[in-house]
C-alpha cells in the first residue's frame with residue numbers, strides 16, 4: 140500500500156469528485172461525482188455526448204478538469220509524478236484506438252512494451268495479450284488495414300500489456316460484430332475477477348452482461364450511481380434508463 144493509497148479509502152479505486160469540464164464556452168461535465176470500488180466492473184452508461192469520454196480522459200490524465208478532482212488508486216492524474224506511477228498500474232483503451240496505422244500489432248505491442256519498460260517480460264506479455272485478445276491472425280498486418288473490430292482488439296491488447304490492476308475502457312465493444320462482442324464481454328468478465336474495470340457504453344444490454352455497478356450520465360450530469368441491482372429495482376435496465384433520462388429532462392424543464 141503506497142502513501143497515496145493510504146491517504147484515501149482503501150475500498151475505492153476510482154474516484155470522481157465534482158468533476159466539471161468546459162471546452163471553450165461549452166460545459167461538457169457539470170460537477171460529476173462517483174466512485175468505483177476495488178474489484179468491481181462498473182459500466183459508465185450514457186447517450187452520445189453525455190461526457191463519458193471526457194470523464195475517462197480526465198481519470199487517465201489526458202485532460203485536466205476545469206474544476207473538481209479525479210483519483211485512481213489514490214493517485215492524482217493531474218500531478219505529473221503521480222500520473223506516471225498511476226500509468227504503470229492502469230490500462231486505458233481510448234475511444235478511437237491508440238494506434239499508428241503503419242505499425243503492425245507486433246510492432247505496436249513492442250513499442251508500447253518498450254515505453255512501459257517491460258524488458259525481459261515483454262515477449263511473454265505479448266504472447267499473453269495476443270491470446271487474450273485473439274489477434275494472432277493479424278499480428279503482422281499494418282493496423283491501418285485491419286477491420287475496426289481487430290483494431291479495437293489491438294487497442295485492448297496494448298491496454299492489457301503491463302497487466303494493470305485497473306482498466307478504463309472507452310466503448311470496448313464499439314464496431315465489433317456480434318461474435319466479437321461476445322468474446323470481448325467474456326474477456327471483460329474474466330479480467331473483472333482480478334481487476335477493477337470502468338467501461339463506457341451506450342448499449343443497455345452491455346451493462347447487464349458485464350457490470351455489477353453502474354454510473355449513468357446524461358448531458359454531462361450524473362443521473363445514477365449504484366449497483367446493478369439498485370438500478371434494476373423497479374424495472375429492467377432499459378425501463379430504468381429511460382425513466383432516469385425522462386426524470387432529468389422534466390427536472391431541467393421545471
Ligand SMILES: Nc1ncnc2c1ncn2[C@@H]1O[C@H](COP(=O)(O)OP(=O)(O)OP(=O)(O)O)[C@@H](O)[C@H]1O
Pocket residue numbers: 162163165167185186187188189190191192193194234341
Ligand atoms: N475537444 C472538444 N471541444 C469541444 N467540445 C468537445 C470536445 N470534446 C468533446 N466535446 C463535446 O463534449 C460533449 C461530451 O463529449 P464526450 O465525447 O465526452 O461524450 P461521450 O459520452 O463520450 O459521447 P459518445 O458516446 O458519443 O462517445 C459532447 O457534446 C462533445 O461534442
